[in-house]
Amino acid sequence: MWPLQNMYERDELHLPVISPLLIGNVRIKFNFPRRYFLASAMVLDPGAQGLARPQISKQAGTTKPLRKEAETKSSDRNGIRGHSSLSTPQPEAPLRTISQTSGALGCGLKVNRAPAGAPSLVGNRQCSWMRRSESSFNVNNTGSNHSRARIRNATSLPHIARHIPQEPPPVKSPCLLVALRPMNVDKEKEAFFKSNYTYNPQFEYSEPLSTSIMSKYSEASDRFIEQAVRIMKSVVKMYGCYENFEVATGGAMLSKNKIWTCIRSYMRKEGCSGEVVVRLSDDLLSQAVMMVENCRPTLTINLAGARQHWLEGMLRHEIGTHYIRGVNNSHQPWHSAAGRKLYSLKPANPTEEGLASLNSVLYRKYPFLWRAALLYYTVFQASWMPFCQLFQDIAKFVEDPNTRWEYCVRAKRGQTDTALPGCFSKDQVYLDGVLMLLRYRKTIDFKMLAALGKVSFEDVEHLKKSATLQRTRIPHFMRDQGRYLEQLHHITAVNGLTDEELLKLIPQ
Numbered sequence: 001m002w003p004l005q006n007m008y009e010r011d012e013l014h015l016p017v018i019s020p021l022l023i024g025n026v027r028i029k030f031n032f033p034r035r036y037f038l039a040s041a042m043v044l045d046p047g048a049q050g051l052a053r054p055q056i057s058k059q060a061g062t063t064k065p066l067r068k069e070a071e072t073k074s075s076d077r078n079g080i081r082g083h084s085s086l087s088t089p090q091p092e093a094p095l096r097t098i099s100q101t102s103g104a105l106g107c108g109l110k111v112n113r114a115p116a117g118a119p120s121l122v123g124n125r126q127c128s129w130m131r132r133s134e135s136s137f138n139v140n141n142t143g144s145n146h147s148r149a150r151i152r153n154a155t156s157l158p159h160i161a162r163h164i165p166q167e168p169p170p171v172k173s174p175c176l177l178v179a180l181r182p183m184n185v186d187k188e189k190e191a192f193f194k195s196n197y198t199y200n201p202q203f204e205y206s207e208p209l210s211t212s213i214m215s216k217y218s219e220a221s222d223r224f225i226e227q228a229v230r231i232m233k234s235v236v237k238m239y240g241c242y243e244n245f246e247v248a249t250g251g252a253m254l255s256k257n258k259i260w261t262c263i264r265s266y267m268r269k270e271g272c273s274g275e276v277v278v279r280l281s282d283d284l285l286s287q288a289v290m291m292v293e294n295c296r297p298t299l300t301i302n303l304a305g306a307r308q309h310w311l312e313g314m315l316r317h318e319i320g321t322h323y324i325r326g327v328n329n330s331h332q333p334w335h336s337a338a339g340r341k342l343y344s345l346k347p348a349n350p351t352e353e354g355l356a357s358l359n360s361v362l363y364r365k366y367p368f369l370w371r372a373a374l375l376y377y378t379v380f381q382a383s384w385m386p387f388c389q390l391f392q393d394i395a396k397f398v399e400d401p402n403t404r405w406e407y408c409v410r411a412k413r414g415q416t417d418t419a420l421p422g423c424f425s426k427d428q429v430y431l432d433g434v435l436m437l438l439r440y441r442k443t444i445d446f447k448m449l450a451a452l453g454k455v456s457f458e459d460v461e462h463l464k465k466s467a468t469l470q471r472t473r474i475p476h477f478m479r480d481q482g483r484y485l486e487q488l489h490h491i492t493a494v495n496g497l498t499d500e501e502l503l504k505l506i507p508q
Contacts, residue, residue, distance in 0.1 A: 180209065180413040180424065189405060192388075197401070200387045200419035203412075214414050217425045220383035224431055224505065228373040231495050232397045235368050242370070242398045249366065251308030256280060259306050266315045269476045276323060280306075290318045297323060313360040320475040321356040321450075328472045329453025334463070343463065346456040354433015355449070358491060362477060362484075367491045372430035374398070374407065379423045382411035387418035439502040441488045447481055450474050 182188065182203035192199050239245040254262070259280065267273045277293070279300040287305035291298055299318055306314075329335055334343045361367035374397060382390050391408050398404050414424045437444065437457060444457050451472040452463050478484050492498075 180205075182409075182413070185409065192405070193401070197391055198388055200417070201412075203416055203418065205416075209414055214424075217414075218422065220380045220423050220425045221428055221432075222380055224376060224435055225380055227435065227495075227497065227501075227505075228376040228431060231369055231373040232377065234496055235370050236397060238366070242374075242403070243400055245368070245370065246307070249364065249368075250310045253304075254306045254308055254311060256303075259301065259303075259311065262311050263301075263315065266312060266319065270319060270324065271473070272319065272323070276319065288314050288318050290322050297326075299323075309364075313362070313364070316362060316475070316477060317356040317360040320477065321359050322352070324473050324475055325352070325450060325453055328451055329455075331468050331471050332453050332463075333466060333468070334455070335453070343459075343466070345459050345463075348454040348456060350429045350433030350436055351449075351456045351458075352433070352454060353429045354435075354437045357430045357434050358437060358488065359475075359477065361491060362487050367487075367494055369431065369434055369491070369495050372434055375410070375427035376431040378407050378411045379425050379428050382408070382421075382423035383425070384421045386420065387412055435497075435502065436506060438488060438492050438497060439506045441485065441492075445481075446478055446484055447474050450478055 182201075183206050184204045188201035188203060192201055235242065235245050239248060260278075263278055264273070267276070275297065277296050277298045279298065280303055281300050282303045288299060288301045291300075301314065332339075334340050334345055357369065357372050361369065374394070377397075378390070378394055381393055385393065387408055390411065391404055394404055394407060398407065410427060411423050412418045415422050440457060445460055448460050448464060448467075449455070449457055451469055451474060452460060452467055455463060492502075
C-alpha cells in the first residue's frame with residue numbers, strides 16, 4: 001500500500017534547478033532539488049507562507065538573489081508564490097510555541113527548530129485519530145483528550161521542506177476509497193478498450209479489503225430508482241446527452257492558475273485561508289476528496305472535473321459543508337465516539353452527503369441532480385450486472401466511453417472478478433440524503449444543522465440545548481436561511497419532484 005502523502009506526486013517535479021550567481025568575473029552554478037518548490041500542494045494563505053520562510057542571518061546576504069530567482073521560478077510554474085527552503089543552516093534554538101494565526105481553530109505547538117534537512121517531529125507523523133472516507137470525515141473519532149485530538153490550523157504548523165528519503169517510507173494505511181482503487185486499473189482499462197468493451201476487468205488490490213466494510217456496502221437499493229431515471233431523462237431531453245450538459249452548464253476547463261485563484265477566493269469567503277492544504281491531481285475516481293494527512297486537512301481536486309461554473313460548487317461541497325461541519329463538530333460534547341453514544345446520535349449519513357450534494361448545485365440556473373442520480377442508478381445496475389453489460393447499459397445516458405468507464409469502476413470497486421454481479425453501494429448515499437432533506441426542507445433549521453457538526457437532521461432539535469455555539473461557523477451561502485430555502489424549492493422543481501411524491505416516498 002502506498003503512503004498517502006505520495007499519492008498525488010505525479011504533479012510535483014523533482015528535477016534539479018540550476019541558478020547562476022555572478023561573483024566578480026566568476027559565474028557559479030548551484031544545483032538545488034526541485035523538491036524545494038511545491039508545485040501542486042500548498043496552503044493558500046500569505047500568513048502561512050510567511051511562517052514557512054526560513055530565517056536568514058544578516059551575514060548570509062549573498063543568498064538573497066538566489067532565493068528571489070528560485071521563488072520566481074516556482075511562481076512562474078504555478079501562478080502562486082510557493083514555499084522556499086533555501087537558507088544557511090541554523091544552530092538549534094530553544095523550544096518555542098507557535099500559536100494560532102488565523103481561523104477559529106488552533107492549538108499550541110512546541111517546535112524544535114532543527115537544522116535544514118533534519119527529519120520532522122511533526123510533519124512525518126501519521127494522524128491516526130481521524131479517519132476519512134471520500135467526502136466526509138469524523139473529527140476526534142476516538143474520544144481522546146490528548147492535545148492531538150483537535151484539528152490544527154495549517155498556519156500553526158511549520159513548513160517542512162519535502163525530501164526524498166534514501167529508503168522507502170513505512171507503509172501507512174490509506175483511507176477506504178484509496179484502498180478500493182485497483183492497482184492495475186490502467187492496465188485493465190487498456191485491455192477492456194482493446195476488446196471492444198467485451199472483457200470484464202480482473203482487478204487487483206494492494207492488500208486484502210476489509211470483509212466487514214465490503215459486506216456493509218454490498219447491498220444496493222432500488223427505493224429511489226424511478227426518481228434517478230427521471231432526473232437523467234430530463235437532462236438528456238433538454239441537452240441531448242450528458243456531454244452537452246457538461247459543456248453547457250459546467251463551462252470551460254480551468255487552468256491550474258485559475259483553479260488556485262478560485263480556491264483562494266473561496267477560502268476568503270469562508271474565513272478559512274491557510275487552514276486547508278489543497279492539491280491537484282488527475283488520478284481520482286471522484287471529483288474531489290477531503291482527508292487528513294499529517295494532521296492537516298487536505299483537499300485533493302480532480303483536474304478533469306474543475307470546470308468554470310462547477311468549481312465553486314465543488315468547494316461548497318468539500319469545504320463549505322464537510323470541512324466546516326467537521327470543525328463545528330470538534331467543539332461539541334458529542335465529538336467523540338463515546339459522546340455520540342451518550343447522546344444517542346444517528347449516523348451522520350445520509351444527511352452529510354445529501355447536504356453536500358445540494359450545496360454543490362446551489363445557485364445553478366438548472367440545478368439538476370445528475371451526478372447523484374447516475375451514481376444511484378449505476379450502483380443498482382452493477383448489483384446484478386457484469387462490468388461489460390453495465391458499461392453498455394449506461395450508454396443511454398453517457399456517450400463518452402472514458403466517463404462510462406469511471407462510473408463503472410466506481411460501482412464495481414472492491415470486486416476482483418467484475419464478471420460477477422456485485423457493487424460497492426456507498427455512492428447511493430448522495431441521492432438518499434438529497435431526497436430526505438428535500439422532503440423535510442420546510443422544517444429543518446439548516447443553520448443549526450451546520451453549526452452542530454456531523455449530525456443527522458433528525459437529531460437537531462434535541463441537541464440544541466446541549467450545543468456549544470460560541471465558536472461555530474456557518475457557511476457564507478447558508479447565512480440567509482430564507483434565500484437558502486428558496487434555492488431548495490428551485491432544486492425540487494427543476495428535478496421534477498413534488499412534496500406529494502416525497503411524502504409518499506418518505507412517509508413520516
